Amino acid sequence: MNTTNNNQSQTLTSPLLERLGEALLTIKNLHANINGKEILKGLDLTVRPGEIHAIMGPNGAGKSTLASVLTGNPAFEVTHGSVTFQGKDLLELAPEQRANEGIFLSFQYPVEIPGVSMVNFMRTAINEQRKYRGLDQISATDFLRLMREKKELVEMDNKLANRSVNEGFSGGEKKRNEIFQMAMLDPSLSILDETDSGLDIDALRIVANGVNKLKRPNNASIVITHYQRLLDYIIPDFVHVLYDGKIVKSGTKDLAFELEERGYDWIKQEVEEAP
């Protein structure tokens, strides 16, 4: 069963592989547990610069676990497999090192941090990133300019930037704030974990717009979503179906339409019927 699926995804991606060269992220046979329960059961995925990958799948398939494992959430334990990011063994790195290497997670549920102002939070993050990369601290004027630019990108209210991190933000404001932080930190791989959940159409468009404006040939995104709706705004190069801890089907954006129309049952059936 495993081999069938792997072959399937390889036939789809191999022409692109040749065209786009070296991988940004390579996940091989990844297994991960939470509280002793195995959630990821041999996941493979390759992401190259310039690509947008959508990961869809039914509830409980392991989509958010994948995001957590990639960013180093200590609640999850990797039991098997490897993750290589820009040539480095990602699993060896602490969460902050992964971030400073260029991985960014837009949280499904952004965390409120009372008493820590957005300005202080962002300045600390930016300076830690610069320190990691051997650069001097950012000057006050450059920082303010950067903040202003990126706030405009996601049409974020000035007042929000002066408040404590996510404290008292509405659901939409929190998600917008995630994209704002993403713009500030300029990652080479961004993972958007259900960024569309809880967003109305206008907010969705603003958030998607922000993501699209940040797209460049040398960075990539993994978009985790339940619904095809977000993919109207953020056009993926690949769509993967994650089911029971593995990627069981990969395709182009047409696959998302098919899923929207037919649900996941046919995929579950395919998986179960496979020899």
Add this chain to the structure above:
Amino acid sequence: METIKNVSVSEASFSGRLEGFEQQYIDLYKQYHEQIKQHSAPVMNVSRNASFGLFEQLGFPTSKLENYKYTDLKESLSGEYGLNLNRLKIPVNPYEVFKCDVPGIHSYLYFVVNDGFYPVNDARNETLPEGVIIGSLSKMAEVHPELIENYYGKLSCTKKDGLVAFNGAFAQDGFFMYVPQNVQLDRPVQLINIMRSDVDFMANSHNLIILGKGAKAQLLVCDHTVDDVRFLSNRVTEVFVGENATYEHYKLENTHTRTTNLSTLLIDQQASSNVLGNIITLHNGVTRNTIEIDIDGENCETLLCGMVIADKKQQVDNFTSIIHNQPNSNSRELFKYVLDDLSKGGFTGKLYVARDAQKTSAFQTNRNILLNKSAKMRTKPQLEIYADDVKCSHGATIGQLDETAKFYMQSRGIPEKEARLLLMYAFTGDVIENIRIDALQDRMKLLVEKRLRGELSKCEGCVICQ
């Protein structure tokens, strides 16, 4: 350097013939009370014998007493501490030793060295507004007896508290401040308590602060220790805040781990007065702060804040009591503790609303973070409400740093250590916000950050420490 060894208790009064820690001071008083009185002021001597009698009856408090159950003084109240009953000059010039490390505070600066007010020696203090009196309590009690006798001991003498009674028996001097009607001090007043001795030493000082109607003053009290011996300070401060007056009391403790700091702050508020207390313990040994605020007039505002950062084996107990005797007043209380290692914290929030104190609104919050499993926190809200038309609430939490918030910060590239620091700093932020002296607030932000980073292990302001 001349030492003050010759006034230690052992040599002055007894040679190991008594076992109890208490008894040595009882005997000392009996033998030397004439000398104690001789080196103090008549106003302070009026109630001295009565205080001693009360102490004989009560003794030093133990953790068996309800009000002291979070204060463990067993170790502190052992061995011997010297006393300076004959008021020998302490060989130290605080104006040279102490360099205030709050830049830009421009305070009127005064010192109490151990238990005696140090003669004023600063030109800046000559510009005090007319009518304001600041100086040695015992000296001023001789110059202005009519002023002081109406106030001295009025809040403390009736307290059934062994430490307060002991202070009443042994205190010979302290800090005195009088701000007459409608006079507003333009700059903060700073009182530095410095402990200086070559032998284990005890200090009892009594401070008296009087604000007339409509007066305004800010007092910053800093506790520092200079020598590496055991210190025990037992200080009582009485504050009378007149009608429409505004008083801010900041207490900043930065002492070494061999210090026992016992302090009682008693405040009386008249109608429409406004009081802010902010009690900050940055570094200490064993600390007990008793703070009692009596609201004796209508339309008063009271805000009592405090913060503790403790590690190693440090102990801090803040026992607070806000008493609403009159209607239509608001009080708010906010205390935060960050405890690490084997440190112990205690908080009691007593709130009393008398039957006639209708329309009282009183809110109390105590939040605590334990950074590891061995640190201990005990907290007790104690509300007694006898009026039926009031708004009162209390809340106490003991918890750990928020792991999800920490991970969120790490996922933005902020190292774990820095993330923890930011969270702890943020936790104490609202207490620091309630410092209304800008220069002090800025300085506190820095000191708290340094303390949380573990870079502040003793009082920075003292030349001797560096």
